[in-house]
Amino acid sequence: MSSTSPPRPIEQQRTRLRSTLTAASHLLLCLDFDGTLAPIVEDPDEAKPLPEHEAALASLASTPAVSTAIVSGRALADVRDRIDGPTTYAGNHGLELSREGSVMVHPAARKRMSRLEAVCATLETVLEPVPNCRIENKRLTGTVHVRSVPPALWPVVRRDTHAVVDRIGGDALEVSGGKRIFEIGPSVPWGKGNAVELIASEMPPGTVSIYIGDDVTDESAFRTVEPDGIGVRVGGDEPSAASCRVDSPAEVATLLCWLESVGVGLLERDEP
Numbered sequence: 001m002s003s004t005s006p007p008r009p010i011e012q013q014r015t016r017l018r019s020t021l022t023a024a025s026h027l028l029l030c031l032d033f034d035g036t037l038a039p040i041v042e043d044p045d046e047a048k049p050l051p052e053h054e055a056a057l058a059s060l061a062s063t064p065a066v067s068t069a070i071v072s073g074r075a076l077a078d079v080r081d082r083i084d085g086p087t088t089y090a091g092n093h094g095l096e097l098s099r100e101g102s103v104m105v106h107p108a109a110r111k112r113m114s115r116l117e118a119v120c121a122t123l124e125t126v127l128e129p130v131p132n133c134r135i136e137n138k139r140l141t142g143t144v145h146v147r148s149v150p151p152a153l154w155p156v157v158r159r160d161t162h163a164v165v166d167r168i169g170g171d172a173l174e175v176s177g178g179k180r181i182f183e184i185g186p187s188v189p190w191g192k193g194n195a196v197e198l199i200a201s202e203m204p205p206g207t208v209s210i211y212i213g214d215d216v217t218d219e220s221a222f223r224t225v226e227p228d229g230i231g232v233r234v235g236g237d238e239p240s241a242a243s244c245r246v247d248s249p250a251e252v253a254t255l256l257c258w259l260e261s262v263g264v265g266l267l268e269r270d271e272p
């Protein structure tokens with residue numbers, strides 16, 4: 001069980017981080033992509049991780065005592081193209097999962113792909129007059145981007161998105177939130193937290209999980225790893241199921257470098 005209170009700066013939790021790693025023999029390190037590894041940018045196509053992330057992740061991913069996973073709201077193929085290294089990737093908020101060469105897709109999400117396609121196509125037409133509004137069709141989910149839309153028009157986009165999803169998607173699809181986006185997806189009880197639980201279930205005994213993320217969709221994953229593992233929220237000071245926080249993707253890089261240079265050594269240390 002985890003609480004929702006403001007997470008504490010990671011520097012104040014260093015002792016707990018050390019003791020958690022020392023008590024474990026293996027680390028499952030799960031990372032969100034946008035806002036965590038890749039700084040938020042206006043154009044979603046331009047998002048890319050910091051070079052320090054790529055170097056630290058490559059090193060951690062090649063360490064036998066560490067398993068790494070990217071858990072993103074982006075489509076699986078998209079996020080895989082943007083960051084190299086991990087053996088496990090979860091795309092579309094955990095609805096598609098790639099491990100060791102095999103890809104699993106949530107069966108209910110697969111069945112609702114044609115409705116999702118129809119919703120995205122209709123929204124392309126309905127929202128065409130809204131300046132800079134962009135529809136990202138991710139096959140299993142869709143994203144309506146309003147970051148570059150004049151704020152006065154956000155309520156119009158929200159209203160039209162809900163109307164189209166209700167009309168075409170019925171009870172099969174639903175709208176949720178994110179950073180300057182409306183996310184459209186299948187109304188199924190499955191999210192990033194479930195994907196992390198599934199990935200963690202295949203880890204060796206003695207594994208501790210760390211999850212780093214920045215958005216509302218990461219909260220279910222924080223709940224999955226806490227309190228035995230550690231959730232790290234990136235930015236924002238609102239209550240979270242994560243117990244720790246860092247301020248920015250640059251601070252995520254600092255944490256990854258610490259895990260690489262110090263944390264992994266603690267894991268491999270025998271208990272006194």
Ligand SMILES: O=P(O)(O)OC[C@H]1O[C@H](O[C@H]2O[C@H](CO)[C@@H](O)[C@H](O)[C@H]2O)[C@H](O)[C@@H](O)[C@@H]1O
Nearest residue numbers: 033034040041042044072073074147179180181
């Ligand atoms: O779970 P994530 O990996 O964090 O993905 C969440 C969404 O990220 C992307 O949108 C966000 O990042 C964009 C680029 O910085 C930004 O322009 C947008 O406003 C953000 O919401 C991505 O485009 C979405 O598909 C993901 O669902």
